Amino acid sequence: MTNLDSEPEETLCRSVAGEGAVAEFHEPRVVPLGGLRGMRVERVLPQRALPTVGAWCFLDQFGPERVEMSVLPHPHTGLQTVTWPLAGEIRHRDSVGSDVLVRPGQLNLMTAGRGIAHSEFSVLPEQDEEIPLLHAVQLWVALPDEALGAEPAFEQHTELPEYVADGVTATVLMGSLGDAVSPATTYTPLLGADLAVEPGARAVLPLRPDFEHAVLVLEGEIEVDGLPVVPGPLLYLGTGRAELEITASDHAQALLLGGEPFPGELVMWWNFVGRGHDEIAAARADWENGERFGLVDGHGDERIPAPALPGVRLTPRRRR
Secondary structure (H helix, E strand, C coil): CCCCCCCCCCEEEECCCCCCCEEEEEEEEEEEEECCEEEEEEEECCCCCCCEECCCCCCCEEECCCCCCCCEEEEECCCCEEEEEEECCCEEEECCCCEEEEEECCCCECCCCCEEEEEEEEEECCCCCCCCCEEEEEEEEECCHHHCCCCCEEEEECCCCCEEEECCEEEEEEEEEEEECCCCCCCCEEEEEEEEEECCCEEEEEECCEEEEEEEEEEEEEEEEEEECCCEEEEEEECCCEEEEEEEECCEEEEEECCCCCCCCEEEEEEEEECCCHHHHHHHHHCCCCCCCCCCCCCCCCCCCCCCCCCCCCCCCCCC
């Protein structure tokens, strides 16, 4: 997924370690992608008050909606993209030669490192058939300093471990939950899990107290440590929790995120994650000049141009 804002704001992601357990709701921002007839996504991260949860620095949910995804080649640096489809199929192509279908139940992980380009298009039915339902989440994971120059890569995982507890089945996408460890490549201590919650569930999930955590409900309604949570806002839980109680009266689905508070500062602008203005400006110039990022087969010269940098240097923004 790309950030198609014509005037993207810079975001400084600065961790606040040791703040302890909290329970804060953060409302999503509705963002149109591709014009008035394009997709609309709910962007939960980054926010001014909460730019990161661990190394998770971006979270979009799109759908459920009968809409065509059409995202031309665009660049990324300094991050991993994590695509988790819930309904529909997406064709992913990138500049390291990947050309795969992204289907529900499959984790699709792209590591940008020093730079990669990719495109994303819906898989459409035969003529006169209804456009299929599309529903997915895409997240970005910020890379630590030592991985910023890593070679770009793509991996797809069709078999993922599960942690099962009293009516909750947690599919572990990234990192680990209890004894369930994802095979996906990570560069910082991390947790990402899809929670399938059965009617009448009352489960206690083990957490790492040194992680900060957050929960996003995708469908239905659950209670998190007795607090009702519905689709839409992100529930930020802070640090210091050793366990989390999940209950529900009916079927629900949620995303559980966690990780060590990210060390240092991140400046995010458009599709780049860096450490300062000069790094972001260099990535933008390389994309516009056709350098560094490679080519995505099948699109010719078509691509998404980079928006103009603001007239001032990208400056830090503190977490409130």
